[in-house]
Amino acid sequence: MFYLLELNRELEVQPRHFGPKLAQEVEKRLRQEVEGTCSGIYGFVLAVLNLESLGKARIREGAGSAVFNVTYKCITFKPHKGEVLDVVVTTVNKMGFFAEAGPLQVFVSNHLIPEAFEFSSIHEPCYATPDGEQRIAAASDVRLRIVGTRIDANEIFAVGDIKGDYLGVLQMT
């Protein structure tokens, strides 16, 4: 699920940036430090929308650098159990397949793939129905339901399920 959040963060800026371009520097640093990261609480930070406030910086004694407490608005993405997601398959093996939904990696075990699908590694590893109508291979689009997530300090990993109504390979029309 996507969230629009207002977060804050402490940024340390070295004195060499103290000049007319300080604000730009802070924003640049914020984007560099925050975008693309993942936290267990908020999920993946996809994009910083804008800097709400720069706050008053404090000079760190001895080092001379300034610490800003920056408040910013950002879009985050955090998967939840039970959520239905569209993903792109990245690798397929006999255990199941891995897929990605943006920064999130999802694993679908072959226990959670409908029995109608059979694994085959003849041409390229894939799961396919015997009639060949449906086929899950690398780069396929799949709709799945998340059955569990593992949230680490800087990574989120999910296990998905495509046994269910309206789940499975997305047919491109």
Next chain:
Amino acid sequence: RPLAEDREEEDVEEEEEEEEPEAEEDEEDEEEDGLGRHRSAARKRGKAAAFIDDVADEDDEEVIGAGSLVCSVVVDVVGGGSRFIDDIAEVDDDDEDDELEEEGLDDLIDDAGEHVHDAADMIAMRRQMREAEMQAAKDEEMNPEELQAYLKDRYGGQSHYPGTGGAGTEDFGAVAQQALLPKPSDPKLWVVRCAEGAEREVVCYDLAQKGRSLLIKSAFCQDHLKVGVAAVRKPAQPAISPHMQRGYLYVEAVKEAHVAEAVRGMRAVFNSKKPRMVPLGEMTAAVAVQVTAARGVDVGSWVRAKAGLYKGDLAQVVDLDASGARATLRLVPRLDLAALSARRPEDARANFGRAPRVRPAAKAFSPDEARQYKTLDVLTQRDRTTGQLVHVLNGSQRFSEGYLIKSVAVKGLALEDGLPPLDDLQRFQAAAQGGGGGGAGDRAGAADLAGLVQSLTTEGEGQGGAAPTRFAKGDLVLVVQGDLAGIRGRVEAFGEDGLLMVAPTDSKLPGFTELIGLHPREIQKHFESGSHVKVEHGQHMGETGMVVTVTGPIATIFTDVSRQEIRVFVKDLVQAVAVTSSVDTIGGYELHDLVALDATTVGVIVGVERDACRVLTNQGRPEKPDVRVALLPDLKRKLNNRKAGAQDGARNEVAVGDIVEVVDGPLRGKNGTVRYVVRGFLFLQSRQIPDHGGYVCVQARHCRLLRGDLAGRVGELVGTDGGDGIVKLGPEIKIWELAHMQRCNLMCLPENYQLKYYFYHALSWPQLLYVAEDYDGTIVGYVLAKIEEEASETHGHITSLAVARSHRKLGLATKLMTAAHAGMEDTFAAHYASLHVRASNRGALHLYMDTLGYEYVALCDREAQYYADGEDAFDMRKPLAGFKNVKRGKGKAETLPIGALGEPMPRTSSDAVLSAEAGKSVTA
């Protein structure tokens, strides 16, 4: 008794002890007569009691009794030479105190529960005994009353002996036990370090025969405190203090000084180490004797061999001999048929009894395979009793259904705690399926896994509750037996009779909130798909992962670290909150460590098994990775070269943590994070690579660094594309390096500055100060720049730029200048950068005009006296980005005057040398 006995001997002795009850009974009669009192007590109490004995009238064999586990001395506090040596065998800590006290009071009332005397009998007997005791203790300094008083004083006021207690000694409640625990006012226990193996000597001979009155209360050592014993302790047992190791003895005393006094001068005691006090809470643990649970090995039990070729292998007991000392096992054979057939009789004699150097893999026995070796003799018989086909190899080893049938001593076996882990069982089962060509084996082969588990579960229960599922409060459970089968619930409490109080959470029972008491047998743990669990038992112990599915008693789990699916028993799982960061260790190595295998081979550990690990080395190719199985000795050392670097295809410096894309070879297009850099190889971790935990080894030159638009930016400029130098940022320059800069300047340029001038720049505009370092830190180039703030437009000025002659044509000057420009622009918002250059310095002019985009502004001719030697200087400027419309200086000129470049200026002394030799000297 030898001091260096091993555990197995202890086991044997315990067994011997247990066979003594008849003897005890006989001796009891004697005791009631009041004769041979002490001696009989030594035997009788050997099993469950402590006793106090006089050394005076007993000989030495009493002192160290057979089967004793704890050896201790109680030292008289009052008397001069009277010592009591007591000898305790298999005593529970809780009982010890009471028993000492009990004996002190009436000396050896028989054990509770063995005999029931009526009160009159008891009183008569006690009187009798008292008289006998008076007689025996005539020549002692302390009469029994005194002793009684002393012991009573020492061990508190509890009276548990049958004469007055009436209820009997065994009736200790938990509360009474609590009262026996040491209090802060009691004497403390001190740990004294002594020579390993000399603990008994110290306690029994040295302390006991010191011949002086000591102020300590008692001293003892514990035999079972051997290296390794503490480690194999089961988690359910109390935490044992770290003192519990070999080479320690315990002394009970009020003050540390008393302990020091008592052990002073003893040979084996290390006086350099001060006695340490055992914390109050650990005192009982210190005196506890480890009771080895002698659970019986039975037919059908699962066991593991403790030593030898089959050490650690799972085996099933198929038969026990009458005495129970030898068991016939069924195990998966480890045969090296080739070696067997090649072995000559004389070799057999030479290597008799030795295990083969290389342990053959466990594999089912196949008679057909064995027959392929001409020298091997395979006989097929039918067992008379069971009617099964049995193959006999070389007349010695018997095989049935692919298993090796072997008779071994029971004491060489370790009983498996409950049902073995699923993977071991599967391997055991697979052997029968694989090698079951012998006819009867097919039956086993047909059994599917679920059936196997079902049968094993029932078998396990048949063995007397050997399937120990441990439930904890809050566990989700599924009822599998009885009327409520299929209902889910949560364990809320533990009721009486081992029942678990379960609160149903199932939607099938809406509104039902009462707790249901269920037997552990009726329920099993339940995990939803997607829940995060940890394996508590078996080969995968410690791994965490996410539950994929649960089918009956088996759960499929996708593990966090190795990213594989494993199958484990549901009962072995617990809900886990955290990911175990690295449960996989072998020796001091962890999963994903970089290790050296030999002089040229390094690799990353990509898998850890029980005693081996898989290492992805740098010797393979991306299409055929070289993964070796390495044992602990093969791992030479751990490498930790976080600072190592390599160059990618575009000669960019690649370091650990960078993200690179593979641009060449079969992995083209994949990208990953650099985890290790070794000798031009990168170990990448990529989520696009499914094998080996995403690790792959590629050559650095087949990769390209992905770092966005970092070129020319301040701060990220560290690292050059030239390779030989590293450009270092101003604030990072150490103060002494200014002197090195000065030296560099002196070597390169005719115009030199005092050191204070470098300080001035470094302190005023550290953002504009950059140096180029050689690999060893030598400064080989620098740029010194400043900001002209007084001018109408803020602009930067390059004071001095130099690159050592040995490091030219590497792009260092460009890099240094770019960095300085970036600093001027980013930090000071400078509109332009200016500099002066000698008119004759063609190399520098090329750099400034052609490479860096400086434009000629004015000529400072001889009259301006810019250079001390009178040479002309060009004033040049470069507009900085964002401030394109630079106001040019007074002598504005679009193009350079031809004369300036075309005709070489008349050279003067120092410059002539420089230019002639270097030609490319970069000076400003």
